[in-house]
Amino acid sequence: MKKLTVYNVYLDDWKSVFRVTVPAASKKEAADYVQGNGDVVAINPAPVQGIDLHRLAYDLKSCQWSQTDVDIITRTLAACGLDC
Numbered sequence: 001m002k003k004l005t006v007y008n009v010y011l012d013d014w015k016s017v018f019r020v021t022v023p024a025a026s027k028k029e030a031a032d033y034v035q036g037n038g039d040v041v042a043i044n045p046a047p048v049q050g051i052d053l054h055r056l057a058y059d060l061k062s063c064q065w066s067q068t069d070v071d072i073i074t075r076t077l078a079a080c081g082l083d084c
Contacts (some may be wrong), residue, residue, distance in 0.1 A: 003081040006046040013038035021046055023082060050084025051077055 004023040007030040011018055020037070024030035025041045034040065053074045060070045077083055 001076075001079040006049055007043050007081070008046045009034050009043050010041040012041050017041060023080070026050035049082075051082050053077060053083045 006023050009020045022030045022033050031040050043078040057070050
């Protein structure tokens with residue numbers, strides 16, 4: 001599975017400039033993801049690059065998610081390199 005980086009993509013939709021946070025393998029993939037939503041002004045790595053998977057698992061279980069669902073979500077995030 002591809003290692004992902006979290007990017008802040010800044011877009012100008014001709015009314016305002018706004019930020020979209022996107023996990024992607026490259027800046028090009030992040031730009032491709034937001035294509036059609038305005039002109040890309042800038043793409044920068046987001047300050048938060050990791051997710052606390054233990055906390056996420058705890059919170060999902062507290063909301064009645066099944067163990068299978070929790071495992072799929074947390075293992076996918078870990079495989080993509082988005083765990084801290």
